[in-house]
Amino acid sequence: LAKTTQPISMDSYEGQEVNITCSHNNIATNDYITWYQQFPSQGPRFIIQGYKTKVTNEVASLFIPADRKSSTLSLPRVSLSDTAVYYCLVGVRGTYKYIFGTGTRLKVLA
Amino acid sequence: ETGVTQTPRHLVMGMTNKKSLKCEQHLGHNAMYWYKQSAKKPLELMFVYNFKEQTENNSVPSRFSPECPNSSHLFLHLHTLQPEDSALYLCASSQASGGRNTGELFFGEGSRLTVL
Numbered sequence: 001l002a003k004t005t006q007p008i009s010m011d012s013y014e015g016q017e018v019n020i021t022c023s024h025n026n027i028a029t030n031d032y033i034t035w036y037q038q039f040p041s042q043g044p045r046f047i048i049q050g051y052k053t054k055v056t057n058e059v060a061s062l063f064i065p066a067d068r069k070s071s072t073l074s075l076p077r078v079s080l081s082d083t084a085v086y087y088c089l090v091g092v093r094g095t096y097k098y099i100f101g102t103g104t105r106l107k108v109l110a
Numbered sequence: 111e112t113g114v115t116q117t118p119r120h121l122v123m124g125m126t127n128k129k130s131l132k133c134e135q136h137l138g139h140n141a142m143y144w145y146k147q148s149a150k151k152p153l154e155l156m157f158v159y160n161f162k163e164q165t166e167n168n169s170v171p172s173r174f175s176p177e178c179p180n181s182s183h184l185f186l187h188l189h190t191l192q193p194e195d196s197a198l199y200l201c202a203s204s205q206a207s208g209g210r211n212t213g214e215l216f217f218g219e220g221s222r223l224t225v226l
Contacts (some may be wrong), residue, residue: 032213043112043200043217044153087152091213096141096204097166098215100153 004088004101011107018075020104022088025069033064033071036087038103044087048073083108113137116201116218124226125191131221133184133201142184143215144176145200153200159184160206191225198222 005023012018024033032051036044048055050062050071061074075082085103114135123129135142144156158166159178173195175187184201202215 034213034215036215041198041220041222043114043202043220044215045112045217046214049213089213096143096158096160096206097155098143098213099155100145102152 003099004090006086006088006101006104008102009105009107011109012078013109014079015077018078018082018106018108020073020075020086020088020106021070022073022101023070024088024090027068027090031068031090033062033068034089034091035060035062035071035073036089036100038085038087044100047086078106078108080108080110082106112216112218114201114203114216114218116199116221118221119219120222120224122224122226123188123191125193127191128187128189130188131186131199131201131223133186133218135182135184135201135203135216137203137205137216139203139205139216140181141204141206142178142181143202143204144184144186145202145217147198147200147220149197156186188223191223193225196223196225 034049035047038044048060048062052064055062063072085105087100087103091098117132141160143158145153147153155168156170157176162178177185198220200220202217204215
């Protein structure tokens, strides 16, 4: 399974756009890229998933370049409640082994 | 509310106790997972079940014993644990359709375990 690498932490201010990049150099053809958000003492929550190019939903956008060796989660106009740990997860559809990386601890400041 | 319920939410046990964690999913999923999360660390995959069959055991010590009686219920039986086993234990489920897992995991709120 592809290993993921993310920045350990990031700070931002309310109202700013935040971009968190994840590196997955060994991603395989069948691997999808999924991002999760986790608040303290809670289970992670699915944010967005993609395979290539760009995916957008009501909370975030996911940008995946053509070589798929990295992905960027974009959170528009963050608020204090977006302070959390964000995980990028690369998993193979058709299998059930999902290994989380270290995640990025985002702190949103007022 | 994610559709995955874990009980108890908090558990304190001595090293010689036997206890169990329970997970129930109401989503009709067929794959269930146990993850362990120690303080300020990423999630560690422990076990995976697919249609009640264990498909992954990520080198977990035998003092942790999983049980999956059906696709909706998952247990983690705990016996003679160590203080370093204190952590948040998270259950998750996912749906496989036609042999293809969506890759979208639905997590419960977790069971906070403290071993004295």
